[in-house]
Amino acid sequence: MATQHRAAPNAARRKETSRQAILAAAFDLLREVGYAKLSIEGIAARAGVGKQTIYRWWPSKGAVIFDAFLLLSASEGEPPVLPDTGDLETDLRLVLRATVEELNDPRYDQPMRALATEIAHDPDLAAVYAERLDGPLKEAKRQRLRSAQQAGQLAEDLDLDVAVEMIWSPLLNRWLHHSGPLTAEYADRVVATALNGLRPRH
């Protein structure tokens, strides 16, 4: 849909059922056998599809995995919105705790690591990811901060992009690199530390 990197064949004739069977098979296999053992051959077999049908429409295994994620989030429809109770710290804690929850969920762990790996090794994929999946989410995060900023809860000259990354990156890093326990309590500490900053407040 969004990831054709080569001169595309006649997309009008594309068989939609095959496309969905492939993406579903890819996602399922990712959970079942893990990223390292995921093969195009396996996806084709599981989807009941010729290998050529995959190679015709996707340039790489990563692109298939990626589109499987697109399919997943596309079903949600309208862009995401972060909760806004007026209390930023509470809202952020809520959201980050949910993120922690999701990252710890074994159903999503493997697929998301696979996605992260593909993105890390393929800038093209990264660009599409930034536009289609991460973009809307990041905008929602920025929007929540902007709202707090207007309410006077955040510094007027705050760099929202940096702020967003400063809140969410520590979580993603711990998760991806197994560099420490990923708990709700940790999420809270990140929120508190980010909001207050490192310097003493008199």
Add this chain to the structure above:
Amino acid sequence: MATQHRAAPNAARRKETSRQAILAAAFDLLREVGYAKLSIEGIAARAGVGKQTIYRWWPSKGAVIFDAFLLLSASEGEPPVLPDTGDLETDLRLVLRATVEELNDPRYDQPMRALATEIAHDPDLAAVYAERLDGPLKEAKRQRLRSAQQAGQLAEDLDLDVAVEMIWSPLLNRWLHHSGPLTAEYADRVVATALNGLRPRH
């Protein structure tokens, strides 16, 4: 050296020249052909070594890559120390700019991505990484913050672990996920934002 996960053969008889040839070949090939096309077969051929000699001493491709990094950093000897001029912000800027420099260096980009990928998919490796490579570095970072804290430049109750992650994670994330430009200016903004926090300071 550090990553034998299986009952080791008699290490005393190990041929040191082969070990180094393998690690060097692994590192070189990582640069030359990239992570995706790196093969044990290729490493063995390049190193002029039988495949069995690799399988005898390392449990996985990731372990070889990892030890190649160990070899690199082991040469440095004593533990790293961050500069301490008394001015935390300046020091952090300096260090982060250097980090940005290194991440943008094409000689290290591929190998480090490979290492990151292996760590992401192998918790055992992650543990060894945390202990041997990341540990000392992280301690140095914490130490610099502690020094600033004692000088009254940082909050007394600051969570140093979280603080460290809040400063360095945004950079690593941008780099690994290609989620934005990685510049010295960006490093400066991260430092400033982290130090001040998101909330307004009156």
Add this chain to the structure above:
Amino acid sequence: MATQHRAAPNAARRKETSRQAILAAAFDLLREVGYAKLSIEGIAARAGVGKQTIYRWWPSKGAVIFDAFLLLSASEGEPPVLPDTGDLETDLRLVLRATVEELNDPRYDQPMRALATEIAHDPDLAAVYAERLDGPLKEAKRQRLRSAQQAGQLAEDLDLDVAVEMIWSPLLNRWLHHSGPLTAEYADRVVATALNGLRPRH
């Protein structure tokens, strides 16, 4: 034309230009790429024709090749006749030398081997071949022998079928199985030996 083995579609609406383009393409490709690499796909592409148009009208690759030969020889029109100067031995030498010439001609070698192979593996095709291509030619050979027989140059009780095969088979065998040099001199020896027989003539 002669080899529809399945319930044929409405042949009246058949497009003659496509038929000829297909057969011509088949024959050309046979020369150019050889029998092993000849594909329906390739024929269709070369002929500017949909694959289905081939499958609609021919049951197998062999049938296409076969019809290509039919097209070739059909152009000759009336049935073949062997020369009859009254001197059988001379006439046979002439004809066999011509056959040797043709078999050695690189333009016909590949296609004819292809035809022979198809016939060897498909009795249906063999039957059509016997009727349409080989039949008339064989009749001409028999006729020449019959004429000689009536002139008293051949034994009265001679088995003409066996005689024909005894003269031509050695050539075809040498050619098809690469079992010896195929020269005009060899043709002469075959003629002489066949006419005289193995037994001594006192």
Add this chain to the structure above:
Amino acid sequence: MATQHRAAPNAARRKETSRQAILAAAFDLLREVGYAKLSIEGIAARAGVGKQTIYRWWPSKGAVIFDAFLLLSASEGEPPVLPDTGDLETDLRLVLRATVEELNDPRYDQPMRALATEIAHDPDLAAVYAERLDGPLKEAKRQRLRSAQQAGQLAEDLDLDVAVEMIWSPLLNRWLHHSGPLTAEYADRVVATALNGLRPRH
């Protein structure tokens, strides 16, 4: 054994059991599924062998088939000899009837057609065939004729090579090209006609 056409790997380390399993599997499959559906993949699977082990030692499917025949006839050991009762015509009838029998045996029909096809399309194979399989047999045929020649039953100046081909080619041709019924009676007619020749004997 005789058909390595490429720079051979270290043949000393070759696994004899695999070699024989491959050739046996090839021969069996040839009978079971036929030549057209014979695949390297199938042979490897049936033989319990990796595909590479076939590609390592044979340059083509034809070479495998060929060696399977070599294995078969190699087991017979010493060179073949045709019966010699002193009565050439009777002996030839016996041998040709046996040949007819064999060619009509469904167990050998498919494999031998396969061999014939490969030889027809691969001159290299044909050369090895001529030397290893057909050679000794042809020599035996020539020897029988030579014996009859010395006994005064054949013309003194008879071309033995041509004579042999004149006797056996008609049979092989009928069989390979399905160009007529292949019966004992036909064999007899060929023998008689060849011995007497076409010309009348007064």
Add this chain to the structure above:
DNA sequence: GCGTAATCGAGACGGTACGTCCGGTCTTACG
């Protein structure tokens, strides 16, 4: 110093998956 046991380079082995090609069927749009 001398067997002997382990490591080494080499590479064949049974396998899995790759990415490509083609076979034969089916669908679409046109004439």
Add this chain to the structure above:
DNA sequence: CGTAAGACCGGACGTACCGTCTCGATTACGC
């Protein structure tokens, strides 16, 4: 309805590596 075009499922192709195994040929101990 026949056609050109070409997507589809299936499956074989020949290649690249996997991780295991077996070979001599060096080693380096232990006796």
